[in-house]
Amino acid sequence: MSRRSYDQYCAIARALDAVGERWSLLIVRELLGGPRRYTDLHADLPGVSTDILAARLKQLEAEGLVVRRRLERPANATVYELTERGAALHPVLTALGDWGLPALGEQRPTDAVRGHWVTGGAPIDGVSPAGAAPS
Template sequence: MRSYGQYCSIARALDVVGDRWTLLIVRELLLRGACRFTDLKAGLPGIATNLLSARLKELDEAGLITREDAPPPVATVLYALTEDGRALEPAVRALGRWGLRRMGEERPDDAFRAHWLAYAPAWFTTAADPEAPAAVIQLVASGEEAVIEIDGGEVRTRVGRAASPDLVLDGPPRAVLGLLTGVIDLARATELGLSGQGDMDVLRRLRPVEGDVPGAPSATGF
C-alpha cells in the first residue's frame, strides 16, 4: 500500500481508500450488500478486471472487506464490507451530497445503473410530512426502474416496479435525480424531458436533505 507518509488522519484515510475506484467499490457494497465479483464489475462500468481484482485485494488486506465462499447453488466468492468498511458510509454519503452540486451536466457517455437511481432518494431526501398517509413513487430513468416508498416519516427505496404507484416519474437521469435531490426544480426537470403520471402533489412529500446543494431550489418546485 502506498502512503502519503503524513501523520494526519485525512492522509491516513487516503492511504487506504484514496486510489481510483476504491470508494466506488465501497459504494457498491454499501448499496447492495455482499456481491460476487461479476456483480461488482457490472456495477462499476469502465473498470478493468485486473484493476478490480487488485483493489479488492488491497481492501481485503486493509481489513475493509471479507471474502467468503457462498454455498451452492451460488458456489462463488462473495465480497462484503467489514464493520470497519461499513464505517465509511457517512463519508461516502457526505461525498455524494457534496457531489450533487456537480450533477447539473449529464454527459453523453455517462453510465447509469438502477441501484444508483434507488439510493439517491434514500440518502439525499427526507419525508416532508411524517403524518401524511403512505405514498409510492415509481421512477424510470434511461430504462432503469426504482421505487420510492414514503411512510411513517421514512423514505425507503428499492430497485424494480411498484404494483400501483401514486406517481410515475419518467425521464433522463438528470431530470429525475436532479428534481428529487433539489439540483433543479420541477419546471426545469420538465424542460429536460421529465413526465409525470398520477398525483404530482405526492412530490410535496419529499424534501432534499438540508444543506445538500447550497442555493438549490426545492425538489418539488412548488
C-alpha cells in the same frame, strides 16, 4: 502493485492511504448494498478493468475493509462484503454524495447510470438524481 502512502501522521492521510485510490470508494459504494460477486461488481462499475478491480479488492481486503467468502451450496460462489470497518464508510459516502450533488448537472451521453447508485439525498422535484430509473 506497490502500496502508495502519503507518509503523514494525519488521520485524513491514513484514510486516503486506505481508500484514496481510484475506484476504491466506488467499490465500497457497491458493497454497501450487501455481498456481491466479482462479476456483479465488474458489471456495475463500468470502465474499471478486471486488473484494477482485482487489485482494489485485494487492497481493501488488506486494509480490513472487505472480506471475501465462499457461499455454501447451492450458490457455491465467492462474494465480497464489507467488514464493520468498511461499512463505517457509509456516512462518508453519503457526505461525498451530498457534497457532489450540486455539481452533478445534466447527465452526459457517456455517463453510465445504475438505479441503485445513490448520489445523496432524496429525489429533487420528484426526479431521481441524474434522471436515473430504478433498476
